[in-house]
Amino acid sequence: MNKEAVMTSIRSLYMAATVALSGLVLAGPAAAEQAITPEGLGTVQGILEHCARVDGANADKYDKILALLVKDVPPSEVGGARAKPEFTREREGAAGNFDKISAAEASKRCRETLTALKIK
Numbered sequence: 778m779n780k781e782a783v784m785t786s787i788r789s790l791y792m793a794a795t796v797a798l799s800g801l802v803l804a805g806p807a808a809a810e811q812a813i814t815p816e817g818l819g820t821v822q823g824i825l826e827h828c829a830r831v832d833g834a835n836a837d838k839y840d841k842i843l844a845l846l847v848k849d850v851p852p853s854e855v856g857g858a859r860a861k862p863e864f865t866r867e868r869e870g871a872a873g874n875f876d877k878i879s880a881a882e883a884s885k886r887c888r889e890t891l892t893a894l895k896i897k
Contacts, residue, residue: 823871828887
């Protein structure tokens with residue numbers, strides 16, 4: 778895969794994450810009625826953890842997003858999702874995609890996500 782294709786994939790991943798996160802954050806308790814999937818949680822958590830590493834000044838904001846996403850979901854459901862191999866696979870896969878771009882570019886994309894979600 779050439780660099781431009783990787784960059785396009787990363788941009789798409791960030792945009793998908795932004796849309797998914799904004800939908801879940803803005804939906805509030807109604808989002809809790811939808812089942813959390815190990816794959817979805819793994820992808821989102823992998824992205825947020827990577828963002829916290831490359832944009833350390835805003836690490837608490839990425840933690841806040843994850844907390845908002847799961848706050849209305851029973852802890853047993855969140856724990857059950859995290860215990861599945863699909864969660865680990867997707868979390869590691871999401872984080873691995875970011876190794877293909879510079880830390881500066883990743884940090885920029887992460888900050889854009891914060892702005893899009895209006896996280897302060």
